[in-house]
Amino acid sequence: MTEPGDALRGVLRDLIPDYTGPADPLPRVVATVRRRRSRQRALVAVGTAGAAAAVALTAPALVLPGGQSGQQAGYPGQPAGPVPVPSGGLGTTPPRPPVYQVAHGTLGRADWSIGSTSLSTGAWRCLTSADEVFLDETACFDSWPAGGPVSWVARSLTGAGIRVTRITGVAPAGAAEVLVRLADGSADGSIVRAVAVQTPTDPAGRFFGLVVRGTVTVRSVTVLDARGSPLGPPVTDPGTSCRPARDMTCAGN
Amino acid sequence: MRERPADRASEDGFAEFARSRWGRLVRLAYSLTLDLGRAEDLVQESLAKLWFQWPKVRDGAPEAYVRRTIVNGAVSASRRRWRGEEPRWELPDQPERLAASDAVDERDWIRRELAGLTVLQRAVVVLRYAEDMSEKQVAEVLGISAGSVKTHAFRGLARLRSTVHPDGVSRAEEVPR
Numbered sequence: 001m002t003e004p005g006d007a008l009r010g011v012l013r014d015l016i017p018d019y020t021g022p023a024d025p026l027p028r029v030v031a032t033v034r035r036r037r038s039r040q041r042a043l044v045a046v047g048t049a050g051a052a053a054a055v056a057l058t059a060p061a062l063v064l065p066g067g068q069s070g071q072q073a074g075y076p077g078q079p080a081g082p083v084p085v086p087s088g089g090l091g092t093t094p095p096r097p098p099v100y101q102v103a104h105g106t107l108g109r110a111d112w113s114i115g116s117t118s119l120s121t122g123a124w125r126c127l128t129s130a131d132e133v134f135l136d137e138t139a140c141f142d143s144w145p146a147g148g149p150v151s152w153v154a155r156s157l158t159g160a161g162i163r164v165t166r167i168t169g170v171a172p173a174g175a176a177e178v179l180v181r182l183a184d185g186s187a188d189g190s191i192v193r194a195v196a197v198q199t200p201t202d203p204a205g206r207f208f209g210l211v212v213r214g215t216v217t218v219r220s221v222t223v224l225d226a227r228g229s230p231l232g233p234p235v236t237d238p239g240t241s242c243r244p245a246r247d248m249t250c251a252g253n
Numbered sequence: 254m255r256e257r258p259a260d261r262a263s264e265d266g267f268a269e270f271a272r273s274r275w276g277r278l279v280r281l282a283y284s285l286t287l288d289l290g291r292a293e294d295l296v297q298e299s300l301a302k303l304w305f306q307w308p309k310v311r312d313g314a315p316e317a318y319v320r321r322t323i324v325n326g327a328v329s330a331s332r333r334r335w336r337g338e339e340p341r342w343e344l345p346d347q348p349e350r351l352a353a354s355d356a357v358d359e360r361d362w363i364r365r366e367l368a369g370l371t372v373l374q375r376a377v378v379v380l381r382y383a384e385d386m387s388e389k390q391v392a393e394v395l396g397i398s399a400g401s402v403k404t405h406a407f408r409g410l411a412r413l414r415s416t417v418h419p420d421g422v423s424r425a426e427e428v429p430r
């Protein structure tokens with residue numbers, strides 16, 4: 001068979017020479033990713049629908065007041081209310097498992113939010129993003145022993161075009177606040193605070209989350225009780241966490 | 254802890270990859286579907302699939318992966334009995350026979366002839382001659398034998414060749430219809 005001429009090749013290679021496409025195609029792709037992830041979650045949630053329904057029934061219909069970046073909503077020891085499903089991309093898909101607000105704030109012009117949720121029997125003690133900034137950024141602390149030392153994870157991300165470090169974790173009951181010491185070049189480092197919140201996701205734990213600008217290293221996390229007294233020594237190493245649907249180490253995936 | 258594609262969208266080049274390849278991929282998808290809306294949807298879906306595989310393929314051949322996804326998606330969609338819509342390349346009020354002239358865009362004729370090919374013929378022709386893949390590569394992408402690739406390429410090319418002169422001028426009057 002002889003080869004086609006250059007003319008035919010040229011036309012075949014570009015049948016739509018005037019095509020310009022969307023100014024930025026990425027949001028379309030991201031929306032599809034969100035739909036796919038929602039479908040995955042919905043499938044996972046089928047197995048735990050009963051448990052999720054029970055949790056939802058016990059959750060107060062209260063959305064706690066918000067805070068600023070790095071500040072947390074809610075009050076120590078009080079359950080948080082469900083966070084509405086973020087708009088856009090999820091409207092036609094099955095609802096996500098209940099997400100209970102743990103912290104939120106602003107980043108640039110965007111609002112970020114971190115909530116606790118149970119995604120499956122193998123990923124039930126999770127902190128997830130409930131916003132349009134971090135796109136399903138989730139960390140599950142299922143291996144954390146109830147009552148054990150604080151377990152935390154810090155991840156460097158880009159949200160709303162801003163480089164940040166997102167810190168989430170779970171602390172033992174009795175925790176009211178956590179002090180996160182960041183490496184800033186000084187001897188002592190700087191400290192940011194996050195409120196520890198109880199949610200129906202795990203009444204035995206107190207969740208916390210915060211977002212700080214820049215790529216920073218966490219030197220330690222210290223848990224304080226309601227009187228401001230430390231609950232155990234500072235924890236310098238991140239704990240064990242996993243990412244559902246991505247890490248095989250997440251049991252139940 | 255394994256990183257997630259959501260992070261990689263901004264951190265590891267996925268966003269740049271998607272933006273820079275979008276137009277090229279839509280052109281490939283269009284040559285297979287002959288419908289711009291479906292082509293964009295196909296690319297959108299294929300890039301989303303790539304997103305989930307990004308950690309695995311980003312250092313390899315992500316474009317080959319997404320192109321394969323597009324081709325398979327186009328072929329699979331065409332095999333479905335019901336497609337909701339069945340957009341085809343059809344010009345409204347198409348005359349029975351257009352006289353050959355420079356005013357007639359040869360692309361229109363190529364599109365029309367491509368629409369007359371089976372999806373496999375179309376895919377083979379596009380991959381073989383627009384994407385410059387070898388017969389073996391085309392066979393691998395489509396999951397058919399190299400012999401089938403030759404057959405599809407021969408039949409598809411024969412039809413298209415009758416549409417376009419080597420100098421690129423359409424000769425619509427010679428196209429059997």
